[in-house]
Amino acid sequence: MSLTTGPVLGTPHRLNTPWGPLHYREHGPKDGLPVVFIHGILVNGRLWDQVLPELDSGLRCLVPDWPLGAHPEVMAADAPLHVDGVVALIDHFLDALDLEQVVLVGSDSGGALTQLYAVRNPERIRALVLAPSDADGTWLPGIFKPLEWAAFVPGVLWLVSQLMRWPAFRRLPLAFGWLSRHLDPERSDAFVLPWSRSFGLRRDLGKFLRDLGPRHTRAAALLLPGIAVPTRILWATEDPLFPPELGRWLAATIPGAQLQWVEDSYALVPLDQPVVLARAINEHLRSAGLLPNRSLVGVVASEVELASH
Numbered sequence: 001m002s003l004t005t006g007p008v009l010g011t012p013h014r015l016n017t018p019w020g021p022l023h024y025r026e027h028g029p030k031d032g033l034p035v036v037f038i039h040g041i042l043v044n045g046r047l048w049d050q051v052l053p054e055l056d057s058g059l060r061c062l063v064p065d066w067p068l069g070a071h072p073e074v075m076a077a078d079a080p081l082h083v084d085g086v087v088a089l090i091d092h093f094l095d096a097l098d099l100e101q102v103v104l105v106g107s108d109s110g111g112a113l114t115q116l117y118a119v120r121n122p123e124r125i126r127a128l129v130l131a132p133s134d135a136d137g138t139w140l141p142g143i144f145k146p147l148e149w150a151a152f153v154p155g156v157l158w159l160v161s162q163l164m165r166w167p168a169f170r171r172l173p174l175a176f177g178w179l180s181r182h183l184d185p186e187r188s189d190a191f192v193l194p195w196s197r198s199f200g201l202r203r204d205l206g207k208f209l210r211d212l213g214p215r216h217t218r219a220a221a222l223l224l225p226g227i228a229v230p231t232r233i234l235w236a237t238e239d240p241l242f243p244p245e246l247g248r249w250l251a252a253t254i255p256g257a258q259l260q261w262v263e264d265s266y267a268l269v270p271l272d273q274p275v276v277l278a279r280a281i282n283e284h285l286r287s288a289g290l291l292p293n294r295s296l297v298g299v300v301a302s303e304v305e306l307a308s309h
Helices: 085-098 109-120 144-150 156-164 185-197 199-209 215-225 244-253 272-288
Strands: 013-015 020-028 033-037 059-064 102-108 125-133 229-236 258-262 303-308
Touching: 013 085, 020 085, 033 085, 033 109, 085 109, 085 199, 102 109, 102 229, 102 272, 109 125, 109 215, 125 244, 125 272, 144 156, 144 199, 156 185, 185 199, 215 244, 229 244, 229 272, 244 258, 258 272
Parallel strands: 033 059, 033 102, 102 125, 125 229, 229 258
Antiparallel strands: 013 020, 020 059, 258 303
């Protein structure tokens, strides 16, 4: 499978926040159903580049570069970029754009942030879409624990960032090798080069990494059964980081959640199968009555299984 990079859709914006400058792109009509995308660590809004063109034209897509290492501008030196601080930043972003209710789409560690936000602010969620994500007792997967530990030792994140500049290193399991099967070099540069060149970005990333841990996802897990919004979960059948059992657990824990299996993909489904993800979002929002029922371009029903309760 070959994925071309294509154009970067959306109008760029810069929002001043108490945490520092937050950059985001906006694509779609101002009066459309707002969909906010939440990526994970060491990637940015470019994660969704090939998803946006396939989404329904009635959606107002908001694609922030969350301050998780690959963001374009350093945040305030005293910014609270621990886990709860980033969850609060998501809330501030919605407030700043006067968004009362939104659809949230999360991936990887961004999926964990999505879960945390949803259980704390259920009244603001119209629907959820989760690609393979940290959940329950996982955050981060074991192979990435050294990255978390590196944040506690001065200079080690810099060393990791320099190693990540080598394309051969990026293909290793310790880097993107077990995250994406189809990561193109141009987008890979967009993820890696910012934090490899900036002490400030590594400082921002380190704050978040030092607070990671399954205590956050376990706390969210206790409240997920109270989520009462339409939820679609997409899980990669070949994912070496987030096993199928975790996807099944997540679907069984969120009431009424639908679980869809994705072939030829690792954890970063937005990179490996962006069209599948986009069509699943479209179909999910139509079936929930949040979009008009135009001609269906979504997944076939056999690909989706209802979680049993």
